Amino acid sequence: KQEVTQIPAALSVPEGENLVLNCSFTDSAIYNLQWFRQDPGKGLTSLLLIQSSQREQTSGRLNASLDKSSGRSTLYIAASQPGDSATYLCAVTGNTGKLIFGQGTTLQVKP
Amino acid sequence: EAGVTQFPSHSVIEKGQTVTLRCDPISGHDNLYWYRRVMGKEIKFLLHFVKESKQDESGMPNNRFLAERTGGTYSTLKVQPAELEDSGVYFCASSVSGGILTGELFFGEGSRLTVL
Numbered sequence: 015k016q017e018v019t020q021i022p023a024a025l026s027v028p029e030g031e032n033l034v035l036n037c038s039f040t041d042s043a044i045y046n047l048q049w050f051r052q053d054p055g056k057g058l059t060s061l062l063l064i065q066s067s068q069r070e071q072t073s074g075r076l077n078a079s080l081d082k083s084s085g086r087s088t089l090y091i092a093a094s095q096p097g098d099s100a101t102y103l104c105a106v107t108g109n110t111g112k113l114i115f116g117q118g119t120t121l122q123v124k125p
Numbered sequence: 126e127a128g129v130t131q132f133p134s135h136s137v138i139e140k141g142q143t144v145t146l147r148c149d150p151i152s153g154h155d156n157l158y159w160y161r162r163v164m165g166k167e168i169k170f171l172l173h174f175v176k177e178s179k180q181d182e183s184g185m186p187n188n189r190f191l192a193e194r195t196g197g198t199y200s201t202l203k204v205q206p207a208e209l210e211d212s213g214v215y216f217c218a219s220s221v222s223g224g225i226l227t228g229e230l231f232f233g234e235g236s237r238l239t240v241l
Contacts, residue, residue, distance in 0.1 A: 056234050058216070103168070105168075113160070
């Protein structure tokens with residue numbers, strides 16, 4: 015049974031810091047891994063998707079890596095801003111087509 | 126173009142009552158998914174429609190939950206009778222065929238259910 019774990023559960027940093035969010039999964043048989051952002055009371059917005067054959071994806075100040083063999087992914091946020099404050103969710107897609115989510119990391123970036 | 130819309134945004138009901146949540150997917154999206162997040166837990170899959178057919182309902186917690194998608198357009202998720210542990214946020218998502226593998230999955234803002 016696939017399980018996804020995110021560490022840390024919460025993170026508070028001053029503006030401008032670079033930070034890393036971690037995600038691990040127990041079964042390496044995945045199609046892809048996605049990082050989502052959720053703002054309070056809002057839906058999920060996909061930030062980055064890494065296919066199982068890829069090692070990383072980048073979008074602006076965000077970089078996500080995937081090490082499928084070790085069951086790990088990281089989301090790197092450069093030069094954090096208060097507007098980055100949100101909950102970040104990691105999810106893997108298995109062969110059933112379902113998304114399996116971690117519990118999320120709640121990020122607060124202080125001005 | 127409108128995104129995935131869900132109604133109501135928040136519902137407060139008493140234990141034993143019935144609630145019906147509605148999801149309108151993006152027009153033309155054959156795939157419709159329901160997920161939910163109960164407090165303190167991760168978001169979990171409930172079921173998947175392809176057009177009007179249930180492709181996978183393995184995540185439905187018990188027979189108090191009934192999902193329908195008549196005509197392959199909007200979907201409803203009815204909880205009857207509601208129990209305290211049903212409280213949480215119910216998300217709907219939609220995609221075109223194969224969209225889940227390409228990441229083109231669009232989520233609604235969720236319906237928050239509170240059962241007292």
